[in-house]
Amino acid sequence: MATTHLRVKTNNDWNTVYFRLKQSKVFDIECSTNIKVPNKRWSPSKSEVLPTKNFNHNKVNQDLIDLESFIMGEYNEDLKANVTFNSKWLKEKISKFQNRETKNENIDKLIFFTNYINSFIEESKTTKTRKNTLIKPRTIQHYNTTLNKIKAFEDFQGVKLRIVDIDLKFHDLFIQFLGKEQKLNPNTIGGYIDDIKLMINNADKKGIEINKEIKLRGFYTPTNKTKDIYLNEDEINKIFNHKFNSDYLDNARDWFIIGLRTGLRISDFLKLNKKNIVDGFIEKNTLKTDFPVIIPIHEQVQFVLYKRKGKFPREISDQKFNDYIKKVCEEVGINEEVEGAKMDEVVIRKNGEKETIFRKKTGIYKKHELVTSHICRRSFATNLYGKIDTLTIMKITGHQTESQFLSYIKVTPKEYAEKLKAYWNNMPKI
Incomplete structure (x- = not known):
């Protein structure tokens, strides 16, 4: 059975906590948690941060407890699948827990929205409709345009959106961005919102965690009556x-x-x-x-x-x-x-x-x-x-x-x- 251990290696003003996972002589791996604690406030015996002024030691300690629980859960699941346990595996699991990109697309597409959209688009290229026909290239092209609009929004906001971030707040900010910054009309914006709803609902059907606010009436599709003309x-x-x-x-x-x-x-x-x-x-x-x-x-x-x-x-x-x-x-x-x-x-x-x-x-x-x-x-x-x-x-x-x-x-x-x-x-x- 694998065991875990937390420690800091340095004696600087701020020191990174490392997570170690070991199974007798089978493997012994260690990776940074990217969590930093103040100097001389780490207890090696208790593997926790000591009470510290102006530092949320309780949250950090709870995060480390949750991380240990998450890693052991992943370990037990992957043990059944004969997965190779190494530093790369541990680093990916820590990143997954902290909602950071792992550079492993199979993991990242379950967490980040643009990664998921990429996989959604690839699947759509071979997906059959109810009429047993392939999805039209123009539809795929529109999915790609939606992806580009999401990336532009991320650049504008300076964020990397997770799937669970697609909520009412995102809805309002995204519509504002497309209207004020990209000067798009409501009907065009509505097409992108419809794509996002489709993609998130698809993720929900696959058991991926989503924010249920997308199901609310407030997550509406903008529209306006067009003044189209015709010739009599x-x-x-x-x-x-x-x-x-x-x-x-x-x-x-x-x-x-x-x-x-x-x-x-x-x-x-x-x-x-x-x-x-x-x-x-x-x-x-x-x-x-x-x-x-x-x-x-x-x-x-x-x-x-x-x-x-x-x-x-x-x-x-x-x-x-x-x-x-x-x-x-x-x-x-x-x-x-x-x-x-x-x-x-x-x-x-x-x-x-x-x-x-x-x-x-x-x-x-x-x-x-x-x-x-x-x-x-x-x-x-x-x-x-x-x-x-x-x-x-x-x-x-x-x-x-x-x-x-x-x-x-x-x-x-x-x-x-x-x-x-x-x-x-x-x-x-x-």
């Missing part, structure tokens, strides 16, 4: 019928019409080719959801294909598409002043130095300034809403629930009122 039928028709002198704008306009009339994401409609046309329909396995979508070819899309001799427009990058469709809408005259948010330069201070970043800024802008690729799917869904059944639209847009869909479309209260007015006007007169 008249605006889309103006874009379709306009004659552009610039070939690059004509090409971008044609892609724009395809996006507006298919409801596909930019990652899908810019990849369309002749192989996606089957029996008069556009067929595409969507990149984000891997969901097969079949869409009838709108007459405006048919005209674009006819104009280009059955081919889709010339290939274009996502970035250039977003840049060009703003110019398309400006030339067409979509200049109504509306409330919305667009990317703008923001100057922040990082490590004492000024740094320019880009963040969404809410304000009143000309509508063409707010146009991005996201407007395609949103316009498609909004313009069809109320004209055909919601389920049919959802099957094309890929929304899983009606609540998701209804939060996505952008029909204003005035437009709902106009629809009701039109319905009443078409009713038989009394």
Whole structure:
């Protein structure tokens, strides 16, 4: 049976307490506890700190008792597993007890949040969803962004977060950091909070100690109502019928019409080719959801294909598409002043130095300034809403629930009122 012993080796103003673990002639190991005690206040016979003014000797003695109990518990567990007991083993156990990094990832991921996130991300790469499909690369990418935000927060606060530190205090400080220091909007912050909840709940299921405050209502997900815009039928028709002198704008306009009339994401409609046309329909396995979508070819899309001799427009990058469709809408005259948010330069201070970043800024802008690729799917869904059944639209847009869909479309209260007015006007007169 192993025995323990505590001692100090030096005679300085402050002296480190060492922990010794010995089992007859099998092993004899000793490591620093990193606990320091005042000179001449250590009792070798009692293996404890003597009562000392201006020094919390009771806490130190209790910590040493708890450490001894912890080490013996770990020793008894590892003895069954035929673990090799050496200085490295003892150093890791002392670090684990004191919540310090051990540099042993199998230990550190059970204690520190960023270490756990790293292991969570690696597991996620091979984890199957309820539909027996792998987690999407974009989801993994978002987990990595969340990890980077946690690391930035740790640098800002000068701390190394433990898993049990993820509590309401962390929640409030993290949201403040992302809002005030990183200038992020509530919806973006909410995405990171959702990831953190998922990761901590995953740790809880594995039996890792967590702070239960994450289960409280106060650990909320920030959000705000976005002022997203869409193009109505008249605006889309103006874009379709306009004659552009610039070939690059004509090409971008044609892609724009395809996006507006298919409801596909930019990652899908810019990849369309002749192989996606089957029996008069556009067929595409969507990149984000891997969901097969079949869409009838709108007459405006048919005209674009006819104009280009059955081919889709010339290939274009996502970035250039977003840049060009703003110019398309400006030339067409979509200049109504509306409330919305667009990317703008923001100057922040990082490590004492000024740094320019880009963040969404809410304000009143000309509508063409707010146009991005996201407007395609949103316009498609909004313009069809109320004209055909919601389920049919959802099957094309890929929304899983009606609540998701209804939060996505952008029909204003005035437009709902106009629809009701039109319905009443078409009713038989009394």
